[in-house]
Amino acid sequence: MSAIDFAITTYQNADFKQLFLVGLLPFFGLSAVIEAWRFRGTGIYSLKDSAASMTLGASYVTLEVVVNALFVYAAMAWVHDYHLMDIAITPLSFALLFVLVDFLFYVYHVTAHKVRWFWATHVVHHASEHMNFTTAGRQSTLYAFSGLFAFFLPAVVLGFEPAWVLFALATNLSYQWFIHTQWIKKLPRPIEWIFNTPSHHRVHHGRNPEYIDRNFGGTFVIWDRLFGTFVEERENLPPEYGITRQIHSYNPITLTLHEFIALFQDMAKPGPLWLRLKHLWATPEWQRPNAEHKQARETPQGG
Template identity: 40%
Template structure:
């Protein structure tokens, strides 16, 4: 087996230089893309993720090797074509991991960290979970089963993470149309970080946006609907410990407090964020439905505006 480098560690200087350039551009263009406390928190979360990565990657490698050595169905060689296949297989796994992380509260408890900033810049890409790495790898277990070597898988997972760094920016508006059609881009990923009802739980892609288009979760960025970053209910803290574990605490409170059936307690773990056993909660689909109904009620006025020279872009997207 070839020895693959830890490309994330090698990329750290690139991360720092890129953030410096983005900050320079934002200051020059008088954009408030960065806030000091927010950026420091994101960097702290990233450093914690790297440190814990030495532990959870040992767990992941053990699980992958266990399956590869004892249960693999085929043996896929180290070849150029196998890395092409792996890039799509890994991204397919990432799509479903990412999508479930928005639709299942157990996975959301760790993934919410990445969405907790109200700013969108390259430092936001570093705002990573401290807990998700210990169990999210289950979405990749089928890869060693079909014959991809664990070393190849870990390398491709790092490539995916590295790719997703550059798309966390407002400095790039749109890429060429052919690129936007196939690849994940800053525009597509801005939508993913939006708390607007139109944008909630959309564009889960890692590298290839084709999965969202295939499975019905794609939403283009609409000029008339500016992205509002952050959570539906923001946490209002820069404390890394609170950022890392606030949703775990909230989920635990919902599971163990109050009078509710065992079935309902379990549902607080597997149901989407926002679900409540008494029916008072609202998940993203509920919020999107309410938004569409409210926009639909004013469509005649918008249509008239469009006829008089206004834009009907938003109307065409709902």
């Protein structure tokens, strides 16, 4: 396949989610510039940290366009062949799809904090000790290979077209860009009760013991309220951002691979095969009984 044929195939099969996010990149960048100017000299922004975040974000979007075009969309289309019903997109059905996708995102997000295989990817997003718009762009390129898309297959099986499922997810992720900020303190209480807001998401990025593994929602915070994972931001307890075993690096490769390296090192330690494999699905801090090295890995921070 020539480079031109490859480019055409990638474009034709690219999922709506990635193309939508690519189209919004200039708007995301402009909002970060405005926020950085607004908070200049406050320490909320760090040039090195923001550069690392944006490099990771650009790499993530670029790689996912290719991988999703070649593999993910085809897999979702195959699953859709076995859908339960045909669901036409109307304003009402899309609203229902958006709510469903947000719930599936909540399920994924909880899993990403509780299952080490997914945490090894998601930890990249939490490694920044800053909270600003560029932190939202700090994503792992390995999302394309970790199996994240599988969490949204129930919507496809139900009968929604894969393109619309991915578009709903793109809309959800775009909203989440704007909750990564310290600019907005609190919104009117009805909004704070229903939606995930900057205040709620600051809690999610906090490594304070009171804030760890809380507020997993994407657009809505109602799932957290329903399932007991919600915590209010407290004025007397400002979030400390980052992870409990902080990675002090701005190198995108180090930030992407450090937890996978730790995971495979733990799996390589002598012991029964099933216990070695358990590192893949156990919690990030789990260590084998009587393991040679008992020092726990970092505790997940929400994301």
